[in-house]
Amino acid sequence: MFEQLVEIFTSVAFYAAVIRLTAPLLLAAMGGLVAERAGIITFGMEGMMLMGAIGGAVGSYYTGSVLGGLAFAMLAGMFLALLYGVMCVSVGANQVVSAVALNLGALGLSSTIFALVFSNRAVGVVTEVVSVPSMQPVKIPLLGDIPILGDILFNQLPLVYLALISVPIVWFVLYRTTIGLKIRSVGEHPHAADTVGISVVRVRYLSVLFTGLMAGLAGALLSIGMLNTFQENMSAGRGFIAYTAIIFGKWEPLGIFLGTLLFGLADAIQLRIQALNLPIPYQFWVAFPYLVTLLALVLFVGKATWPAASGQPFKREGK
């Protein structure tokens, strides 16, 4: 058994899998970070990912192209994000409750769309796996030829690259641009932002739409990236794990990257070890990434420093 473990941990394919499994979490978390910094709790990423996953599959099926799938995925994610924005920003509803409602809604909606589009008309249920056009890995010239590292990092799906470069991009936007400064101020002290003429409502809507876009892409990475079909509830809690990564990373891009990497690692480990047929019930390994999530939060996070206006609806008095 020990030899088998060594084999796993010394194989290039294992580390490539870590990166691949990290990517959807990272995409969603980087999108979520932007809305979080604007003061919106992104507990609804799970639903946005599911919508992205079904959007990707449906779009890819109808247009016959992966790009069409990605466009549908982004729109589907942003659609849910828009609903979330209406509830949190315009109505001022409780954000966690709204997110739970949308997550449940997305679960039902995505399954229904799946059944409608892909079902066997005669029986009314999906009887066979319909495969749709899916993304193929792109090897990056030169970098992809580096021994070991090339195979781990530079022979991946395009969305995986996007996930990786989103970390410095989001960091740059948050800390080096005027819109980033606006986002941070709105999340910390919306009234102060309001008094200098920043539209809190606009910044929050744009931020949450960006979350929807990124979570939608993350969902597409699951359906038309890693597979070539949709499965019911295929996000399987990854949106929640991405949310956890934001807390774990203390709302900083680099910390969040490390958090998603940890969960990607746990996921890769459980997949490999399950295949070893150890005398441990497989359910334990399925639960493993979630246990790691829980432990990571309990052990390493300590007291998290939230954006001060997190979850608080903004309302001007006296208007």
Added chain:
Amino acid sequence: MESLLRLEKICKSFPGVVANDHVDLEILPGEIHALLGENGAGKTTLMNCVYGVYRPDSGTIYWKGQPVEIHQARDAIALGIGMVHQHFMLVPPLTVAENIILGLPSPREPLLDLKSASQQIRELAERYGLPIEPDVPVWQLPVGVQQRVEILKALYRQAELLILDEPTAVLTPGEVEELFKVLRAFKEKGLSIIFISHKLEEVMSISDRITVMRAGKVVDTLPASRTNPHELARMMVGREVFLQIEKPPCTPGEVVLELENVRARSDRDLPALKGVSFQVRAGEILGIAGVDGNGQTELAEVIAGLRRVTDGRIRVLGRDITHCTPKEIIDMGVAFVPPDRQHMGLLMDFTVSENLIGKSFDRPPFSKYGFLQKQAIENFCAGAIYRCDIRTPHAHVPVKLLSGGNQQKVVLARELSLQPRLLIAAQPTRGLDVGATEYIHRQMVEARSAGTAILLISTELDEVLSLSDRIAVMYEGEIMGIVPAEEADLQQIGLWMAGSRAHQAAETPQTV
């Protein structure tokens, strides 16, 4: 001279309240104009209308003679109006420079240009004599410096009119003098300033003209040189007021409260009390002065048993209560008027009578065998409402419908009905008008004469000076010094409030 800003018949009401009732106001270029009035007189509402935070229901605003529409803060800023709110509108984790340029287009859009902004801020700061370090996060700065950031924020936006809402509330006497110097310099440079305050002496010393507001209306506008504090007070309150309280001489008895080297931490887990020791005797008022946020809240909480003491001892009547529960402490005869009546002092949705028995409902005569005794409660509450002059239609009105002054009377009536040996009164008159303040002060002096030991914690220096028998000053969790009231020297107290122990520092220039 043409006016810079002119308000004509401004009206603004909120549900149930007319905050501004046909208000006229004229601000001239280069004048310091005070807006004087009690809390709730409508000063801040009026200025929020000018700054675009509120929209007036009716009336016209003229800027340099032209009628203007101000829909939001952005419009006011574009005209050249800057406002420093009483609660600062600064984003604590952002740096000084980031706060100042927030919301403005950058010369290198969409990129930030903090370097050139910092440079400009330094120049501006120098020109106006407001030294600042642009790259420090705002939360690390003391309150006085944060106010400087707010003023610079307005100047950076080329404000010609600066509105300051109660700017001295958070400052030590020394800082107030400094601020006044800066404001006079602004005036020399042609800026106009609206100075909102309810403190008579301040208004007299800084302003050119004074507009007094009462109950949403302008009472009068008059030059500072042709009025006096007494007249202003009468205009502000609408009747004769006694600025001094009559107090029988102090006859201190046994030691009721004793703190010995008490330490505690704040909500943010920083040291809040750093070895506090003092005693309060029966029949005396010990006043704790200090700028807000120097450990006063934590001090009240540790004595009331609401905050854990990390080190040291607290004794009430000789008994160690350091680790007692709030209930045990109440039963020892300790009453507590918390600094925040709306959140800690009262259950806002409960009725007046329920609040009045809030600390004694579980014991006779109000409760027998676990049942509330309606008749006993009714009798007690009717008596309390009458005695304490609580203005309420009846005892079963939710307390949130009462005015702030009457709410505080409910709190005080409840606490004093326990016939306490010790009363901790934290900010007992915060936000109250002169009439209610007078009443609360009289009640406290009466309790003192009856032998209650009183610990008064207040950031209103005047309140501490006029009520206390002995005065202590807190700074960053330490007691800087304690003096008997009759020996109190305002300059000394001011220095203590600013954290300086050496009295000589004021007279002999220090060489560092």
